[in-house]
Amino acid sequence: GQQLNQSPQSMFIQEGEDVSMNCTSSSIFNTWLWYKQDPGEGPVLLIALYKAGELTSNGRLTAQFGITRKDSFLNISASIPSDVGIYFCAGLTVQGAQKLVFGQGTRLTINP
Amino acid sequence: SAVISQKPSRDICQRGTSLTIQCQVDSQVTMMFWYRQQPGQSLTLIATANQGSEATYESGFVIDKFPISRPNLTFSTLTVSNMSPEDSSIYLCSVRRGSTDTQYFGPGTRLTVL
Numbered sequence: 276g277q278q279l280n281q282s283p284q285s286m287f288i289q290e291g292e293d294v295s296m297n298c299t300s301s302s303i304f305n306t307w308l309w310y311k312q313d314p315g316e317g318p319v320l321l322i323a324l325y326k327a328g329e330l331t332s333n334g335r336l337t338a339q340f341g342i343t344r345k346d347s348f349l350n351i352s353a354s355i356p357s358d359v360g361i362y363f364c365a366g367l368t369v370q371g372a373q374k375l376v377f378g379q380g381t382r383l384t385i386n387p
Numbered sequence: 388s389a390v391i392s393q394k395p396s397r398d399i400c401q402r403g404t405s406l407t408i409q410c411q412v413d414s415q416v417t418m419m420f421w422y423r424q425q426p427g428q429s430l431t432l433i434a435t436a437n438q439g440s441e442a443t444y445e446s447g448f449v450i451d452k453f454p455i456s457r458p459n460l461t462f463s464t465l466t467v468s469n470m471s472p473e474d475s476s477i478y479l480c481s482v483r484r485g486s487t488d489t490q491y492f493g494p495g496t497r498l499t500v501l
Contacts, residue, residue: 320490
């Protein structure tokens, strides 16, 4: 089946640093979604991308839908302690029934 | 966005028993899904809950083990049947509104099977 390769798997940074993570696939996706999951909670939608090349911001978060439709990245600027959590990329498949495929997640840890 | 609630939020169950998880959405949605998230892992789609018809299951998941109901456009249930410790996971309800392709998740049900 279709898979998303998300990297890095984990990040340990200092408060105030910028963060970058990305997802790649051998398949094309119609939509890219980025989620954050806190312990004991469900994933919360951060940013949705609908068009190839689209660059979208949500506060300190910026995400882009790759021009080839096979990749996406998420940047977080000036990290703060509440950014700690697991970030997931997800792509909506093109063919057949549209399903959301998830990356493996990036665990972000911030040292104050 | 969509407000999604799940019941129960967590449960501890004995091997061989069954648990039914409920998902309620605050407004009508086109599509509802059930996901499983095993400890430390990503999310895996179990099935698409179809209103008024049988759910569509992904490879590796079967109706006898995970029966699903969706009686209307705002409610669905997932039953985990004949549970074993390997079923210990977070089970998540998810919804998608028809035209936006944006998908939202409930808070999850944390299941522990002893």
